[in-house]
Amino acid sequence: MSDLRLPSGEHTSRPWRIHEIADDFRLEDVWALPTPGGPDDLRHLVEQMAGGKDGPDGGNPVGRFLFAVRWKLGALLGWDKPDAGVGGRVKTLRDRLPDDLREGPRGPDLSSVPFTSVFQTHDEWAAECANKTMHGVLHLGWVPDGNGGWRGQLTVLVKPNGRLGSLYMLGIKPFRYLGVYPALMRSIGREWRENAEHRAAR
Numbered sequence: 001m002s003d004l005r006l007p008s009g010e011h012t013s014r015p016w017r018i019h020e021i022a023d024d025f026r027l028e029d030v031w032a033l034p035t036p037g038g039p040d041d042l043r044h045l046v047e048q049m050a051g052g053k054d055g056p057d058g059g060n061p062v063g064r065f066l067f068a069v070r071w072k073l074g075a076l077l078g079w080d081k082p083d084a085g086v087g088g089r090v091k092t093l094r095d096r097l098p099d100d101l102r103e104g105p106r107g108p109d110l111s112s113v114p115f116t117s118v119f120q121t122h123d124e125w126a127a128e129c130a131n132k133t134m135h136g137v138l139h140l141g142w143v144p145d146g147n148g149g150w151r152g153q154l155t156v157l158v159k160p161n162g163r164l165g166s167l168y169m170l171g172i173k174p175f176r177y178l179g180v181y182p183a184l185m186r187s188i189g190r191e192w193r194e195n196a197e198h199r200a201a202r
Contacts, residue, residue, distance in 0.1 A: 033152035034189030
């Protein structure tokens with residue numbers, strides 16, 4: 001899956017609207033998604049991410065274990081209390097939206113993890129979550145694949161909450177690359193192929 005990881009310039013060089021809204025967030029990861037499609041297919045990817053059947057662990061036992069540990073720690077240490085999230089410890093990024101984005105489609109929230117949608121356009125979607133460790137943004141873009149087609153691009157942006165947040169992000173980094181992202185990429189690709197076959201059969 002190392003070939004799916006992209007340099008940060010693949011995100012920063014594009015004229016995404018998220019740059020206007022989250023310029024004080026740190027770019028953590030950029031990934032090419034195995035989701036070949038046409039120029040208007042971002043909406044299908046957003047729907048898949050919002051209601052994905054495998055969840056953020058990609059249906060992988062290792063990823064499932066890591067997330068279970070994370071949620072348990074969060075419960076024990078109070079990381080995920082409502083007052084630590086969006087609308088509590090941090091303001092929602094929707095408060096930063098220019099009028100055209102605020103009045104446009106918001107997009108769906110994720111069903112399996114506590115990400116709430118910020119905005120959606122023809123080629124871009126962003127969702128956010130927050131807890132005591134960080135404020136994070138999941139960004140999906142829809143980009144040309146260089147071969148006449150299109151594909152998704154996933155970017156993770158974070159704003160760590162002080163020293164705790166910085167240590168937390170450093171501590172989970174190897175687990176993300178070894179146990180979470182590989183399974184997630186396989187899951188996204190597998191579900192995309194299944195959904196594309198269903199759409200073609202209609």
